[in-house]
Amino acid sequence: MKRMLVLAACASFSVAAAEPAWVATSNQYAMEVLQKIAEASPESGSELGIETYDSNASDLTLAAETKNLNSLHDEIGKLQLIATQTNDARVTQDLQIMIDALQRQLDSAKLSEQYELPFYNVAEKVFGGIQVLLDDRNSDARMQKAIARLNAYVGTDTQPGIVAQAQQRTAQALANKQLTAPYYKEVEQAIANTPQFIQGIEQLFTAHKLQGWQPAFAKLSKQLTDYQQWLKSTVLPVARQSNVMPEILYSNALKNVGVDIAPQELIQRALFEYAEIRDEMQALATDIAKAKGYKNDDYRFVIRELKKQQVTGDDVLPFFKQRLADIEKIVRDHNIVTLPQRPANIRLASPAESAAIPAAHMNPPRLVGNTGEYGEFVLPMVDPNAGGKRVTDFTSKGFSWTLTVHEARPGHELQFSNMIEQGVSMARAIFAMNSANVEGWALYAEAIMKQYLPKEGQLFSLQARQQRAARAFLDPMLNLGLISPADAKKVLTDDVVLSDAFAQQEINRYTFQMPGQATSYFYGYMNLRELRIATEIKLQDKFNQKDFHDFILKQGLLPPKLLKKAVETEFIPNVK
Structure with missing residues (x-):
């Protein structure tokens, strides 16, 4: 998502229904x-x-x-x-x-x-x-x-x-x-x-x-x-x-993005999850390699082969619009969450935008006085910070599934659309916002969609989740002096299978652009996943994922603890 200012979340109060x-x-x-x-x-x-x-x-x-x-x-x-x-x-x-x-x-x-x-x-x-x-x-x-x-x-x-x-x-x-x-x-x-x-x-x-x-x-x-x-x-x-x-500055950076556990505990949890995801990736890669006749079934090799299937030039926008249409059909067919009737906005980034934010991201709409403006899914084609190289990670056909889910629907674009169309208090949309609840939802959206994607899409979905787990231990390890930038980059290129340009973006992000922020994806996702499982256990056969997801989105951008309280005191008691 777009790099955030002091309070960069959005809410619209002029196009929503009459407010209480x-x-x-x-x-x-x-x-x-x-x-x-x-x-x-x-x-x-x-x-x-x-x-x-x-x-x-x-x-x-x-x-x-x-x-x-x-x-x-x-x-x-x-x-x-x-x-x-x-x-x-x-x-x-x-x-x-x-x-x-x-x-x-x-x-x-x-x-x-x-x-x-x-x-x-x-x-x-x-x-x-x-x-x-x-x-x-x-x-x-x-x-x-x-x-x-x-x-x-x-x-x-x-x-x-x-x-x-x-x-x-x-x-x-x-x-x-x-x-x-x-x-x-x-x-x-x-x-x-x-x-x-x-x-x-x-x-x-x-x-x-x-x-x-x-x-x-x-x-x-x-x-x-x-x-x-x-x-x-x-x-x-x-x-x-x-x-x-200084560790006091890094701990404060974590706190500001909604990660309220010690860096050491974050590293421990993320390393465990990283290993679990890697095993799942290998099992899936073995099936894909067999189906495609690859002689090597190592997940790293399989991902590199699949990444050779690129969409470029004038084909990029039409391709991603079609990919979004495919995803929306899956969402509706399986009653995953309520979607808006209007189309989502997708565009390419300018060179200067790519210099400021070299990754694919959601450009939020205005926050106050919104009269129908919506967010934009923005795709960078080159990375000026990497000598103008094309970032092949974002235009890989297989990766396009999970990228579109995360930045568009049912990820960030749907988050912001719900606030625009349904309205929430400014406190819950702007002041309560932190990266953990914003990015946690988008990564959770990737997870709930994975099972419905083709196998290539599932493998890239797992790769994206592996990257977020890697962030959650590499970011604190780098900032606490437990690993060198060169060794951290090697993890990202060799094991997470990112391009050299994307891996360098990640190292820059951890070390000086936004120290701590990259850990919020894993932490927010972990909290939201735990909340869903706890809710399923309490409701048993009465649990309905579409109702649950719609309720989550209606809460605006509440941080994990307040969201948990809302589910326990409002959602669960009202399920018939």
């Missing part, structure tokens, strides 16, 4: 907090759908950050007071969800200030801030605001632009030798990708035929190019050579 009174009350409190978040990070506000700040840009100065954190602290106090005066238990729970989310932000900011050297990939941040406005799903009026944001990024004589702000924050902190510098590969990638992001910004403005952006873009282009050279001369020489990060 308690939801309206909860949403009123949530909007006050969201306005504060959007004021502090206009780009996050734009992604959420709060248009008030579309013309603004983030202020990276220390004074602005201090002001924003104080504002969040005040909001926590207000919400705590309101919670003591609220009689509706559902509203009280939503208030606590918001309090917990804001407190995690404050705790993370405090740890970052104490341990980390401020470092900014400014070109990527600017590209993302412009892209969220120059999105084909937005109105023309909203797209026009991209020019104002562009000017805000450039700055004025009295207000330094974002490049100057970032450079100043890092330069001021360099004197503190106790701070952990960024990993050198992160700095190298920021330097290498700067031209790609500059070009991507220009392409966005050109494609949408806006007028008057060229002077500001020329200034910004020079600023970003100068910043690229400054990173090379000033930051890269002091960047740390080891990918290992």
Whole structure:
């Protein structure tokens, strides 16, 4: 799924049915907090759908950050007071969800200030801030605001632009030798990708035929190019050579993505599951090899042979649309979950998008004020971070089954569609969101669909699950210094059978792009799988998977513990 901002989940409240009174009350409190978040990070506000700040840009100065954190602290106090005066238990729970989310932000900011050297990939941040406005799903009026944001990024004589702000924050902190510098590969990638992001910004403005952006873009282009050279001369020489990060920072990263167990326990559970999946893959590969006449039945060989069946060029979009239609037929034929009547959106990624997110992903719709915009299943064709190589993992015909299930239906696209069409409180859709419940559902969707796929599709489904188990032990092992990046990559290329480009994406993801986040797939899936089995045991013959799945999706993006409570107190007692 798409890399998430502070609160990047979505909910739509304008296209859903009339909301209950308690939801309206909860949403009123949530909007006050969201306005504060959007004021502090206009780009996050734009992604959420709060248009008030579309013309603004983030202020990276220390004074602005201090002001924003104080504002969040005040909001926590207000919400705590309101919670003591609220009689509706559902509203009280939503208030606590918001309090917990804001407190995690404050705790993370405090740890970052104490341990980390401020470092900014400014070109990527600017590209993302412009892209969220120059999105084909937005109105023309909203797209026009991209020019104002562009000017805000450039700055004025009295207000330094974002490049100057970032450079100043890092330069001021360099004197503190106790701070952990960024990993050198992160700095190298920021330097290498700067031209790609500059070009991507220009392409966005050109494609949408806006007028008057060229002077500001020329200034910004020079600023970003100068910043690229400054990173090379000033930051890269002091960047740390080891990918290992302080354990307190890594544990906090796990907590922020919804993984609430110790890294060591996560490693233990994932290693066991990895071995179980590998055995299942081998048994299936033996059958496939026999059917196809392969002389070698090792699962690694079989996967490599199957990956040679590629879909390329102009055939990619039609192929994936047909693959989705095949999957939807399976879902309906076997009463797995309720599907929308409208088609899902699938498109190819631009080069700049691929530089920012080199993997297939779901691009969520706006979060607030949605009037019918839906998510997009986005397919990258090349990886700029791997020398422009085509990522063959995503366009393998066999892998397309589980990829489409995960990113489209019944995975992420269905998650977000349900929130848009049915509506949930903002607290449960935005503030309760973490990677464990989002990615856990998508991996669970892969698992429940596997048995209905052709054998080649089943093998790739298991490969994808094996990859998620590998993530759950390689990510913590790398960040705790228990394995080297080279050895971790060898596991991914030799045993998980990823392409070299995809394996390197994974190592980058674990070590500097999103440490800890990749573990959330396995952890969220494990919790959801356990919840289903426990529910089946309690309901016996009364259990209906379609009803269960529809209920899960109606809860929004509740984290595992709250979801478990909802199933036990609402779903199970109401089964007839």
